[in-house]
Amino acid sequence: MTSTFPDISISTERLVLRPLEEDDVPALAEMMNDEQVAAWTDVPQPFTEDGARAWITEHAPAERTAGRGLHLAVTEFLTQRLVGIIQLTRTNWHVRSTELLYVVAPWARGEGYAAEAVLATAQWLFRDQEFERIELRTAADNTASQRVAQKVGCISEGVLRNACIAHVRAEDGTWTDTRTDYIVWSLLPEDLEGAGEQLAETGGFTSFSDWN
């Protein structure tokens, strides 16, 4: 039997992480049409609403049911606006390890949302899903992403030389591929001990597995 992640909702002090819904199409498309997303991720550019709909209705459910991962919408608890996404991918159920990626909408950056969402996801993975390792890969020059990894307590493990294709804007405005290194980070349950206490002080997290 294939192991799969449940359809869950995770609440933090300011955020609700939940499955992507078709209503998220416009906000997801808008969030992904961004210079930083174009530079550091493989999200196709321009990212259309059709692309967003296919992601939400086809790609994300297929990833979950195949056991490869989980895509979560990150929303503001107060406004219910979509502020970002968390993606678990390349999940290895035998090792109980998964890779984690994140994007936060340009308007919501610098508020600590990425770190808060990653931390809550990590706590859920370690406590509820009995995972033992989360891996992050950040492009060597992606300072904001590295800062997020550091803030949640990830340990930098090394460099995958030449393993990353990032994108730079050419003079004519088109994007071209550029090769760079990946920094590999990992988070283990024991790395969260300090961070977990901090999060607990701000209310901790709650997960609901009966979503839908």
Ligand SMILES: CC(C)(COP(=O)(O)OP(=O)(O)OC[C@H]1O[C@@H](n2cnc3c(N)ncnc32)[C@H](O)[C@@H]1OP(=O)(O)O)[C@@H](O)C(=O)NCCC(=O)NCCS
């Ligand atoms: C990386 C990303 C998710 C961060 O989201 P965020 O919600 O702003 O993250 P946080 O607020 O939790 O933390 C960002 C940290 O990076 C810092 N930072 C942001 N831009 C920076 C820059 N250019 N140079 C140095 N530090 C920077 C912020 O000051 C903050 O650190 P601080 O809390 O110590 O002040 C967001 O920038 C993004 O979506 N980027 C495009 C997609 C991407 O790169 N995804 C990661 C792929 S691995």
